[in-house]
Amino acid sequence: MNTGDEMTTTTRAQDPIEASIDPSPATLPPRIVPVGPGRTADDARTGSPDVAGVAAMPKVAAEAVSITYGTKLAVRDVSLEVPERSILALIGPSGSGKSTFLRCFNRMNDLIPGARVTGQVRLDGIGLMDPDVSVVELRRRVGMVFQRPNPFPMSIYDNVAYGPRRRGASDRAQLDELVERSLTRAALWTEVKDDLRRKSGLALSGGQQQRLCIARVLATEPEVILMDEPASALDPISTLRVEELMRELRELYTIIIVTHNMQQAARVSDRTAFFNMGEDRAGYLVELDDTRTLFTNPKNQLTEDYVSGRFG
Amino acid sequence: MSAPSQARGALRGTSGRTIVADRAATVVLWALGGFVLLLLGAIILHFVIASIGVVSPSFIFGDPSDTELGGVGPLLWNSVYMLVLAMLIAVPLGILAGIYMSEYAGDNRVTDTIRFAEEAISSVPSIVVGLFGLIAFVNLTHWGFTALGGALALTLFNLPLMARLSEQALRAVPADERSASLALGATKWQTIRHVVLPLAIPGIVTGIILTAGRVFGEAAALLFTAGLSTPTGYNFGNLNIFDPKSPWSPFRPATTLSVYIWKTNSEGLSQFAAQIGDGASALLLGSVLIFNLGARFLGRILTRRLTAA
């Protein structure tokens, strides 16, 4: 997808926080920020080598990523690219390192003592493993939805407004609008709009909780959304609901989803990556292709065995 | 679709108010951790230095004196003696109570009442325990100030603590062990006696030592129960427990080491009050360390032995 072909210009809010978050211009890196709905025009790339629409610089890329926990190698040498506004599904048996790998893209592995990531991960070409990358800013741009819904013990409204508020948003009207928009995109608005402020996020059903968590991520206006088996704790109806939602979100966001469920991968994703656990018990990438190709005509025997249900 | 309104910061760079606040908070929290260690280190160091030239065998074992430095032997003995007396009562009673709370107590009002009593006793101020002891073990019994009265007052601190720690140790025994025994046809009591209790022993022993350490330095509850005086010049060969001069007698006044520190300060009779206070405090602090390390050490050894067997 070409990032330069359309442009929705919007005024950039005069937010006082902005000044305090932005570092001095001298340290501003050449950024390539896609411009689209929900993006601002002055984010458009300046000083980037491949400006005028060189086809598809990947939104996200992993280059020779290996991850170790203590002395145990968990993921070995994975490289892949994810184009902007597409869904990549990571499938594979337990222990193949999919979830661990997923957590590189927002550096959640930093939180695990003893975890070490080598190689490079890029967002819009910026090396995320670089020491000067702000993980806080990174995680605002790369949101994450977890396996188990984890709403905060506060009202639905406060849950959604949590991220923006932490970035200094305090204008009531803007927040109201943002909350409504996020809940609408997460297909939850009509179900909760009557007691937004009274009802605790914990009082929702499992499927609603997960959509709340998605809305919570959307409210921080990310560019990429990581989903770690987002439907595995849900009933079938809620699962369908969440899958529908993913297809809608694809129009606006780049999504990487880990799933155990091959049908789910087939239903929602554009491309699928198959991970397996090697002899050394480390996960590695076996094959990545268009979802249709991978499921119908895999190149690798292991992939074929897996998608046809012969193991895993 | 309308515009997002949030400021977007740079991916690189570590400035910004929230980041600075986070850094500052981290520094402050680390400083607090350091502060505790420094404080403890300073206290220990202070007493090590203060006890130089004061704490010696003649100080630890000698009799107090009004005219020279003297010693704290009888007071130290009284502390140990009353602690043992109190533990003799509290340990069996506490373990039994712990067994009830862990193995038998249902989710009902009786249990709730007992739990409440346990919490209530633990939170009674020690001076009030002393007042209670003054009525119950001094006046009503007509014993006067005695080691036994003091020990009984100490039991009030020991008992709920001992019950709680035993209960925790017993609850920590896995349910599998119980059901395995019950499935073999053992009665509930046989299961407790032969399976659960032995497995809980490391926890209970640790609990005993911790409890002992907690009451060893208790003073306020003893002022009006064990009294502010004590016989000195103990003859440990005198085993007649009804002789008030015998160190083994429970029916005699018995100032403890910690009460003595307070008394030395408040009466200020000896010109060596400062040295005596420092030395005695150092001894108390040393005992606390020994109790604490002892509990860890013994707990670890017992666990290893039991799990290996």
Next chain:
Amino acid sequence: MAVVGEAAGLAGLHVRPALRDRLDLPRRVVFLAAASMVAIVFVLLGFIAWQGVQLFVQNGYPIGSVISTTWSPQDAPISFGVLPFVAGTIGVTGVAVLISAPLSIGLALFLSEVAPRWARAVVQPALEIFVGIPSVVWGWLGLTILVPFLRTNLNGLGFTLGFSWFAGSLVLSIMILPTITTITYDAFRAVPQDLRTGSLALGTTRWQTIRHILLPAARAGTLTAIVLGLTRAAGEALAVQMVIGNRPTMPTSLTQPMTTLTSQITLDMGNTVFGAPDNNVLWTMGLILLAISMIAVLLIRKLNRSGGRR
């Protein structure tokens, strides 16, 4: 169950349990042991309450007579106003908690959120040793280190500090630090890890997560810890008595000597005659202390119950 081994066959299952098993002696014994604590509470409450009202019953003082700020047990006009002691206890305790609570909560946060394993392995045992240090030792340190330090080093501030409200609160704040810290720490540990990762994944800093997720979620536990700290401080006798100067008037300033319920009981119980009015009023103070601690126990129960429901 008792028939196992009697070769009773299936019929054995219907045998009436032996008398021994029906009595279930062990159960009765352990129950009595546990119930003894209930008995102790009742007897203790009864004795202290009985002796605590003797000033009014035996000595005929009206109840209103103790609600006065004048303490003059010996010189006419005799007055047994206990308000200076009650106010002193509240004052010295309140300031101690004001000092100690932020430190303790911060320390608990350090242990639960910031400290790497090695640091926790050093600080936690240190706290356990703190808990075990006897109150007379704290009093002794206050008396020989803190009070002289305050007296000689703070003169430049324009007032003299020595035996004072402030000294008492400072000693108490250190004494209750481990209590508040350990209970708050447990409350933080009980907050699900999910909430932390959920918040961090939204691009918030650790401190924001602590402030906006952790502290609210652990509120009941933190309040419990503070109430327990207050109770422990209010009941503390000797350490406070050794550093506050024991002046039986209403507390006026942090720099001035003051008094508390506990220190007055400690000082005068041995110098008065059992049953005399100036002795019985001390028991009344004891009763007030007991009432404070019982109220605290009830409050903590309530806090825990409301905390458990959320």
